[in-house]
Amino acid sequence: DGGITQSPKYLFRKEGQNVTLSCEQNLNHDAMYWYRQDPGQGLRLIYYSQIVNDFQKGDIAEGYSVSREKKESFPLTVTSAQKNPTAFYLCASTRLGNQPQHFGDGTRLSIL
Amino acid sequence: AQSVAQPEDQVNVAEGNPLTVKCTYSVSGNPYLFWYVQYPNRGLQFLLKYITGDNLVKGSYGFEAEFNKSQTSFHLKKPSALVSDSALYFCAVRDRDGNNRLAFGKGNQVVVIP
Numbered sequence: 001d002g003g004i005t006q007s008p009k010y011l012f013r014k015e016g017q018n019v020t021l022s023c024e025q026n027l028n029h030d031a032m033y034w035y036r037q038d039p040g041q042g043l044r045l046i047y048y049s050q051i052v053n054d055f056q057k058g059d060i061a062e063g064y065s066v067s068r069e070k071k072e073s074f075p076l077t078v079t080s081a082q083k084n085p086t087a088f089y090l091c092a093s094t095r096l097g098n099q100p101q102h103f104g105d106g107t108r109l110s111i112l
Numbered sequence: 113a114q115s116v117a118q119p120e121d122q123v124n125v126a127e128g129n130p131l132t133v134k135c136t137y138s139v140s141g142n143p144y145l146f147w148y149v150q151y152p153n154r155g156l157q158f159l160l161k162y163i164t165g166d167n168l169v170k171g172s173y174g175f176e177a178e179f180n181k182s183q184t185s186f187h188l189k190k191p192s193a194l195v196s197d198s199a200l201y202f203c204a205v206r207d208r209d210g211n212n213r214l215a216f217g218k219g220n221q222v223v224v225i226p
Contacts, residue, residue, distance in 0.1 A: 040121075092156075098163045101156075103156040
């Protein structure tokens with residue numbers, strides 16, 4: 001079945017460590033997005049990409065980095081500069097235009 | 113910049129009663145509007161969208177929403193709530209320029225009481 005796969009489902013980060021969250025889609029979607037979800041705050045956009053080898057900062061990009069080397073993949077790295085990384089991270093993708101975004105099942109990141 | 117307000121933190125409704133989840137938006141020009149539902153530890157699932165045309169939009173699982181341009185609202189409704197409708201509901205808006213960015217509300221927790 002077509003969809004978006006996020007891995008791992010749970011991830012733990014030590015102080016000073018960078019960690020990478022995986023997001024893969026087989027929907028042939030052009031655009032991909034990373035969101036952070038904290039209780040009571042809705043979804044906040046970290047980074048997005050509308051085409052391979054190009055991406056833009058969202059509203060809370062500090063302490064995060066991304067790459068888009070392949071259409072189907074959009075990994076997110078949470079760097080040691082992100083001082084409060086504990087959150088639920090959601091990846092989404094969509095065709096360009098007025099189509100809805102499709103979401104993966106998220107990665108929950110916690111600090112050890 | 114586009115934004116969404118979902119004024120209620122939690123909506124409690126008895127099973128079988130009508131369910132309404134409120135959403136107002138702010139956007140330059142005409143909006144694209146979306147409703148999503150989220151179950152615990154899962155991603156968001158698309159319910160319905162308004163792009164253009166009929167102001168009453170029908171979606172998945174018996175949900176519908178009414179677009180009201182003068183009140184800048186897009187309230188989600190279901191005539192008869194089920195216990196399985198208990199979840200977190202998000203309204204989202206984007207404008208019609210080319211950046212494909214959505215602005216989400218903070219979400220409403222719906223609790224359907226048996």
